[in-house]
Amino acid sequence: MFVMKLTAIQLNIVQRLMKMLLPLLVVLCAMHFIFDFYALHLTSLLDLYGDVNPMLSLYPKTQP
Known part of the structure; x- marks a missing residue:
């Protein structure tokens, strides 16, 4: 009976x-x-061309 009451209290807390x-x-x-x-x-x-953040650009600039 005590184990059942304890698990019920634990379930309520959970x-x-x-x-x-x-x-x-x-x-x-x-x-x-x-x-x-x-x-x-x-x-x-x-x-699109990496002017602000080259890591996020879809089409990075090609090096000349």
Whole structure:
């Protein structure tokens, strides 16, 4: 009986932690994907020939 009560309390704590951490995890994942999209795609489209950042350019300048 004591083991059952202890596991129920632990499950309650785990459920509370999941309810608190799950939205935070979703927000962090969304921010991560949005940042990756802007950093890779938007910067590459605005900086096609590597004037600002050669590492992100789609068409790097060829050396003469």
